[in-house]
Amino acid sequence: MSSDEDTPLGTLASTSGTKHATTDCNSSLNGFADHSAMSEDEMPLSQVNGGQTPVRPLRRKRDSGQVSDSSDDDVPLASSSPTKPTLSVNTQAVATPRAVLDKSKQTNGKAKGKTKAPPKKRLKREEKSVVPDSSGSEDERPPARRRSKTKVKTEDNADGTTLGGEETKPKRKSVPKKETKKEDSGTPKPKSMKGEENDEAEEEEAKYRWWEAQQENDGEEKWQTLEHNGVIFPPPYEPLPSHVRMKYKGKEVDLPPESEEVAGFYAAMLETDHAKDKIFNRNFFEDWLNVLKNHPPRNGIKITDFDLCDFRPMYEYFETEKAKKKALSAAEKKELKKQKDAMEEKYTHCLLDGRKEKVGNFRVEPPGLFRGRGDHPKKGALKFRVRPEDITLNIGEGVPLPVPNMPGNWKAVVHDKTVTWLANWVENVNGNYKYVFLAAGSSLKGQSDMSKFEKSRELKKYVDRIRIDYTADLKSKVMADRQRATAMYFIDRLALRAGNEKGEDEADTVGCCSLRCEHVTLEAPNFIVFDFLGKDSIRYYNRVPVDAQVFKNVRLCKENKEDSDNLFDRVNTALLNKHLQSYMKGLTAKVFRTYNASITFQQQLDEGTPKVATLQEKLNAYNHANRMVAILCNHQRSVPKTHEQSMGKMRDRLRALKYDHMKLRHVLFNLDPKYRKVKQYADDESDLDDEWIVEHEENLKKKDIEKAEKKFAKDNEKLVEEGKKPQDESILQEKITAIEVEFERIAKERGTGRASLKRERPVERIEDSIQKLDEKIKIFKLQMDDREAGKEVALGTSKINYLDPRITAAWCKTHNVPIEKIFSKTLLTKFPWAMEAESDWKF
Structure with missing residues (x-):
């Protein structure tokens, strides 16, 4: 859903500014001059059913989740839609980082400005995670911990809805006592969640600047007091009118609510590409048949053949209802929204150490059909209704326990101060944990983001030594070292993800360490062709020139192997990360991805921004730099159907x-x-x-x-x-x-x-x-x-996860570009600490 909150502030500003510029034309031509103003469908975008839980099919094997690798929601109109030049620009994708690597010493000078990097000794040390999950973005990783009181696995969700991030954070500077009222115990007194907050409290909340405040907790603890109202469950399923029924062999089927609800999930998607997918249809029908075994049609019709099912009557009913909602007057829509907001109001915020903080995703996903990303083997599978008995809450001790908005009791209640999730549960399709975290603009999430980018900046001190060492190891007599060095070359120069092993029932996506021989083709004298499915089943195809020794090493790795054998059979992500941490505390392969993205972006902006240019020309230069990073990181997308x-x-x-x-x-x-x-x-x-x-x-x-x-x-x-x-x-x-x-x-x-x-x-x-x-x-x-140049590249992912926001803030100040033209309201809320970077700040 799009909202004003997710719409870049610069969008409306640019439109209104344009109208103002042509006021004379408008008045003179009685409406001729400014009929070109952007329509709503051109504005940038930013992020049910109910019923009884159907009888669950046999539990499927776990599957590592996939997280959406792109988001177009933060791209303002002035910057045009995010997209990418075709991958015939592969040579650029390689040439760009190489150029940056050669000039990294020039761009890696000391940063200046208000928002300075915390000294190394003041950075909270990251967890020793030898095998990070490379399938998710660095910004969406569930919290790592050493001494957790609960044994909860931290993984990404399979359908891209994971919330969360790294839990490392820099210590804060001291702040005047007047900003934090403390009890004698030294802990801020929590406010009550009941009733309205007074104006003074709201003013204090608005002034809270975590990057300047004294950190209240020590060691592993992320908070001292935590109070929230849990999660909100979707409404129960409402059966369809008696005259709306699917058909089988041309006859109406009288389905009970449990199986009718599942049929409705498919009927609602009848005119989408999903309904044309064989795997999607097969998985849906298998799971629906399991539900029908326990909730068969009441008129005795036995359903056995998917091709004989006609969901059209249900689809037409849903479309009619959708049209009715769309036809509501503005006042009626406003009233419905008001009722919805009132119902959800108490779930939107929590009290963390006495401060009111916004909660990220407090809504439990409704049941439905799993869509997945790309060519996922489980797309179409039935996602069960989540109930209170499935959910574990994390909350402070001694505070009122939330009451679910549906019958049932919580699965468990824990008081774990070492993590920042408020609730979690396991989804049935892939067996992954889902989390409710604080919103992107919260203090804890901001600390995590800042720590991540500071760690990437810290890599500048070690990157030259690492490159010298892996270049030397390319000729090592120890095959394991030679393979590790070759993998590091690909991760550093091509920004490949590290990659982890996958299960048999998971999407066949790979990264550098899990490449198979079939994914790499050698072309003399020194070209390597990569062709594999990366994260979210996005095809990665790249033909790149490499160093002669790298070409030789890959040829040796492929010798006497089948296409299905691993290219690097003596190296994996765990060994690679263990080796990297010998250089720098907390360094993993994915830090290189953030580092290379940000340093490439900085270099592209410095070289590509015209000194004398119009605002739009500067915005185009910014988007071009972002596209180069998106190509480097393989942030592709299909050309939008509406392009x-x-x-x-x-x-x-x-x-x-x-x-x-x-x-x-x-x-x-x-x-x-x-x-x-x-x-x-x-x-x-x-x-x-x-x-x-x-x-x-x-x-x-x-x-x-x-x-x-x-x-x-x-x-x-x-x-x-x-x-x-x-x-x-x-x-x-x-x-x-x-x-x-x-x-x-x-x-x-x-x-x-x-x-x-x-x-x-x-x-x-x-x-x-x-x-x-x-x-x-x-x-x-x-x-x-x-817009035309960027139709195949997703710029949002880089902006959210890989590009240090201080680069953008400093660039905007240097070139007098309103940051609202580039960052949406959501990103401005997410990165308040970055807005204080001075104009001469460099990554």
Whole structure:
């Protein structure tokens, strides 16, 4: 779901600014000039059913989760949609990091500014995790711990909904006592979760700056007091009306609620690509048959063949209900949202050490069909309804225990101060743990993010030595060392993920250490072709030149092996990370990925940002740098299905701007024919043919009439609310008639090369309006180029997980770019500590 909270602040600002720039045109052309403003479907995006739990099929084997590797939600309009040049840019993907590596000493100077890296001795040491799960992003890793009071596995979720992050964090600086009121015990007194917080408490909460505050806990403890209201469960399933039934062999099937609910999950997806997938259909049908065994049709029909099932009646009912919701008035929608917000209000925040902190995902996932990522072998499997008996709560001792919003008791309640999750449960499809954490903008999550990027910056001190050593080991007589060095070469130079072994029932995704011989092809004299499924089953294809010794090593690794054999049979992630930690405390292979992404980004910005440029040109340079990182990290995405439609709309808006430009030129010609000989006004808009102009003017007329009707209705609603008599319909008809007369006048001017304004204006103002339109057209063309260039690359993942946000903050200050043009409201909330970086700060 998209929300205002997730919409980049710069989006609306840029649109309103554009309108302001063309105010003269708008007033002069009675609506011609700014009909190109962005529509809602072009604005950037940011993130049920109920019923009885069906009888569960036999438990499946565990499967390591997959987390979405991209997010387009944080990309503002001014930057265009995130996307990627085609992978024919593979040479760039290699050349870029190489160039950075060669110049790393130049870009790795000491950072300056307010937000300085904490000294090494002040950084909280990371957990010794020999085998980190490389399948998830560094920003989404459940908390590691040494002395946990509960034995809870920390893994990513399989469908990309994992919340959480690394639990390491820097110690805070001291803060004046007035900011933290303490009891005699030295622990902040927690506020009550009941009732409204007073203004003073809210003001104190708003001022809390964890990166400057004194850290209250020591050792492994992340908090001292924790109070929350648990999680909110989805509503129970409501059976469909009796006339809405699926069919089998053309006959209606009377399903009980338990099996009807599962059938409804599939029916709702009938027109999606999922329903066309054989694996998805097979897994759904197998799980549904297990439910039908215990909850068979009440009219005795036996279902055995998927192809004979007709879910169309259910699908049509769902679509009708969806249309009804969409047709609700604004007031009705507002009221429904108000009711929903009121119901969820107490779950949205918790009290952590006496401070009110926002909770991330407090909603328990409703039951449904697992979609997975890419070619996941379990897509279509049934996700069971989660109940209180499945959930373990983590909460402070001595605080009121939350009461579930559905019948049942919690599975367990723990008081573990060494972790930051509030609740967890195990989902049935892959057997992975799901967690509820604090929101991205919380103090604990911010400390985790800052610690992660500081660790990547710390790698600068050791990276040269590491590279010298693995380059030497490429020729080692010990085969294990040689393989490890070759793997490090790929991880460092190509930003490959480390990779872990997978189970038989998991998606066949691999990383560097789990590459098989079939994934690597050698092409003389020194090219290696990588072709495998990476995280989220995204294909990684890259043909790259490598050092001669690396080419030789890969050839040796492939000798006398089958295609299905591991390329590196003497190295794994555990051994690799153990070796890396001999250089630097807490260093793992995935730190290289963050380091190379950020250092590449810094170098690309430094080299690619024009010294003298317009705002849009600077934004394009920023997006280009981000694309280079996305290519390096293989953050691909399929071209959006709506891309061509979106580009078509943009082309129409560009033509609309040119139309306004043409009309103003014709106004000048009408006022003074000598303007026809002025070069800047002489050229016609070549892509405006007569047919398009007629259609455009007709659309403009319809929009003006609709606008008049809406204003008339809104004015009447206001009059009725004030107890006054509404306007007569004749007033609306007069306005519509005036609009029609105006467009008749405009139609007569068509093809004459002359135009007039409804209200006369000085020539100077018309010239100024034309100049503003010229600038607007130029900016809009840059936006179109940027969107087209990035249609296959997901820029969001890099921005959220791999790029130190201080790079962006410093760049924006240096080049006078409003950071709202780049960071969404969500990211600004997530990285408040980064906003204080000075303009000369470098990664």
